[in-house]
Amino acid sequence: MxxxxxxxxxxxxxxxxxxxxxxxxxxxxxxxxxxxxxxxxxxxxxxxxxxxxxxxxxxxxxxxxxxxxxxxxxxxxxxxxxxxxxxxxxxxxxxxxxxxxxxxxxxxxxxxxxxxxxxNPMIIVSKNAVPAKSLKELLDWLKSRPQPPTAGTAGAGSGSHIAGLYFENVSGIKLQYVPYRGTGPALNDLVAGQIDIIVDQTSNSINQVRAGNIRAYAVTDSKRVENAKDVPTVDEAGLPGFHMTLWxxxxxxxxxxxxxxxxxxxxxxxxxxxxxxxxxxxxxxxxxxxxxxxxxxxxxxxxxxxxxxxxxxxxxxxxxxx
The missing domain is CATH 3.40.190.150 (Bordetella uptake gene, domain 1)
Structure with a gap:
């Protein structure tokens, strides 16, 4: 044997x-x-x-x-x-x-x-209809909603969902998650104004930000992203410590x-x-x-x-x- x-x-x-x-x-x-x-x-x-x-x-x-x-x-x-x-x-x-x-x-x-x-770090983005022009204004706007603002995700456990949970912990703002089969279709709905925000991968949203189709408020890092130097960090914009990198x-x-x-x-x-x-x-x-x-x-x-x-x-x- x-x-x-x-x-x-x-x-x-x-x-x-x-x-x-x-x-x-x-x-x-x-x-x-x-x-x-x-x-x-x-x-x-x-x-x-x-x-x-x-x-x-x-x-x-x-x-x-x-x-x-x-x-x-x-x-x-x-x-x-x-x-x-x-x-x-x-x-x-x-x-x-x-x-x-x-x-x-x-x-x-x-x-x-x-x-x-x-x-890449995440980036906080909203539909253009949101009146806020800075992260502090966005936080105030989100807090003022009579119902939790809608946040797109690629499903439970996705990077955008984890980032949303982390955002809730740091900001104290409750979100209503809208799951998609990926952040590609979630981003399409953000551009169309169907949802309020996404805490998204920078690589997914940056081209729509550059095109003016959505608004960016901050990247979740201690330093600015090389190809989006006009977008401040969360530390600079008023939500210090909200650091998250999606590897x-x-x-x-x-x-x-x-x-x-x-x-x-x-x-x-x-x-x-x-x-x-x-x-x-x-x-x-x-x-x-x-x-x-x-x-x-x-x-x-x-x-x-x-x-x-x-x-x-x-x-x-x-x-x-x-």
């Missing part, structure tokens, strides 16, 4: 090594758990386009929406651990959802980290060979070091991770630290999923 077990293990090791050596042999799918046109989709497409130069295969973007991104992540978790299905996600999908949803999978144990991706990353299913993870990591790092890619991402208001944080181990450690930071606040808010 012992010889049989050893033989099976040896065969599996040989198969895994062979798989890694020939990888990739056909297109790779990156599952983005939000709708097309949103900030996650935009980043994934920029990276995927550049990574195919290193990997020699096309990276297809599949948008799998619903339940704050948990459906898309679940699809990746249940995929074969062969490197052909990659999970794109962020603070909402790979941290917050574990405190909100009954996932049926473990965000740490059932996924292998690949690489930490660019991040993203790539993961693969548990059991994916280390050699394949290394190939995906190398391709992503090469893409992030490409000046043309950096320019595209910086134009979206995204900030590059430090070079020493681009290893799979660094993403794994960061994800665990973020779980320890955010889960207590989310659970204290008693977030319910309808």
């Amino acid at each position: 012992r010889r049989l077990v050893l033989a099976v293990l040896a065969m599996l090791a040989f198969t895994g090594a062979g798989l890694a050596q020939s990888y990739p042999a056909h297109p790779i799918t990156i599952i983005v758990p939000f709708s097309a046109g949103g900030p996650s989709d935009a980043m994934a497409r920029v990276l995927g386009e550049r990574m195919k130069q290193s990997l020699g295969e096309v990276l297809l973007i599949e948008n799998v929406t619903g339940a704050g991104g948990s459906i898309g992540v679940g699809r990746a978790v249940r995929s074969a651990p062969d490197g052909y299905t990659v999970s794109f996600g962020h603070l909402g999908t790979h941290v917050a959802n574990g405190a909100i949803y009954k996932l049926g999978y473990d965000l740490v144990a059932d996924l292998e980290p690949v690489v930490l991706l660019p991040s 993203s990353g790539l993961w693969v299913p548990k059991g994916t060979p280390k050699e394949i993870i290394a190939k995906l990591n190398a391709a992503a790092v090469e893409a992030l070091n490409d000046p043309a890619v950096q320019k595209q991402l910086e134009n979206l208001g995204l900030q590059m991770p430090p070079k020493d944080q681009l290893t799979p181990e660094a993403l794994g450690a960061w994800q665990k630290a973020e779980i320890a930071k955010w889960w207590p606040m989310i659970k204290a808010a008693n977030v319910k999923v309808d």
Whole structure:
């Protein structure tokens, strides 16, 4: 029996090594758990386009929406651990959802980290019909509403939802959340005046701000965003300490060979070091991770630290999923 077990293990090791050596042999799918046109989709497409130069295969973007991104992540978790299905996600999908949803999978144990991706602070934006011209005026306007003002989100546990909860904690203002299948469609409704505000990713809203279709009040950082220097920080604008950065990353299913993870990591790092890619991402208001944080181990450690930071606040808010 012992010889049989050893033989099976040896065969599996040989198969895994062979798989890694020939990888990739056909297109790779990156599952983005939000709708097309949103900030996650935009980043994934920029990276995927550049990574195919290193990997020699096309990276297809599949948008799998619903339940704050948990459906898309679940699809990746249940995929074969062969490197052909990659999970794109962020603070909402790979941290917050574990405190909100009954996932049926473990965000740490059932996924292998690949690489930490660019991040961006959130930005407080409103429809143009809101009369406030500064953050202090916006806070006064929100407080004066007879009913809680409406705030768009990409669903319970999404980055925009977490930012809204944090905003409520810091400002004392109660919001009425309106969930969408991504902040792309939420932003469309903000431009149309159907909702009042979004605490959104800067990369998602900045072009609509520049076009004058919505109004920006502050970014949730201690320093101004390079491509939106006219937008003050929350410290400057009157809501000090409301700091939040939405980071993203790539993961693969548990059991994916280390050699394949290394190939995906190398391709992503090469893409992030490409000046043309950096320019595209910086134009979206995204900030590059430090070079020493681009290893799979660094993403794994960061994800665990973020779980320890955010889960207590989310659970204290008693977030319910309808």
